[in-house]
Amino acid sequence: MTMQHRERQTGAPDSSDSREKLIQLLEFAREHTRGQMELEECPHGGWFATEDVKCWACDASSECAWLLHNDGVNPWHARSSTDLMLALKHAVGSIDLHIRKLEHNVQNCRCEVCDWMRSARQFAKQGN
Numbered sequence: 785m786t787m788q789h790r791e792r793q794t795g796a797p798d799s800s801d802s803r804e805k806l807i808q809l810l811e812f813a814r815e816h817t818r819g820q821m822e823l824e825e826c827p828h829g830g831w832f833a834t835e836d837v838k839c840w841a842c843d844a845s846s847e848c849a850w851l852l853h854n855d856g857v858n859p860w861h862a863r864s865s866t867d868l869m870l871a872l873k874h875a876v877g878s879i880d881l882h883i884r885k886l887e888h889n890v891q892n893c894r895c896e897v898c899d900w901m902r903s904a905r906q907f908a909k910q911g912n
Contacts, residue, residue, distance in 0.1 A: 802911075806868050807860045809904050813875035814854055816897060817847050820882060850874055869911055876904050 821844050823830045832848035833839050839848065854860075854871050883890060883897060890898045 802907075803865060803868070805907060806865070806872060806911075809900070809907060810854065810860060810868060810871055810875065812900050813872070813879060813904070814851065816879060816882075816900070817851060817875070821847055847878060850878065869908070872904060872908060876901070876908060879904075 818830065821830055826842075826844075826848075828836065828839065828848075830844075830848055830851060832845065832852040839845055842848070850871070860868065879897065879901060883901060888895065888898050890901050
């Protein structure tokens with residue numbers, strides 16, 4: 785079975801336009817996630833350190849781990865569409881929590897984050 789066929793079975797987009805849109809969505813999510821993190825107290829500057837017990841107990845551990853996996857360690861363009869879709873789904877969940885804390889109505893709000901959420905959800909729905 786070819787990689788392209790395997791990705792199509794999982795629902796991940798495989799056209800170059802879809803892949804570029806997916807990467808754009810992930811780049812926004814990465815910048816937003818990084819911008820929301822309070823790193824003044826972080827001894828690792830927001831880089832999740834698996835060997836540090838403090839990282840596992842930190843409130844931002846999920847976001848830090850996501851950033852470590854999705855922040856230049858493995859460039860977007862070198863990763864499979866399936867892996868990118870998994871990263872997008874995680875980002876949607878994480879940013880959705882942020883939107884809920886702000887008490888935004890994603891359907892009506894026109895802020896940049898809510899616009900992104902609508903686009904990301906629609907993209908993920910098309911990919912599934």
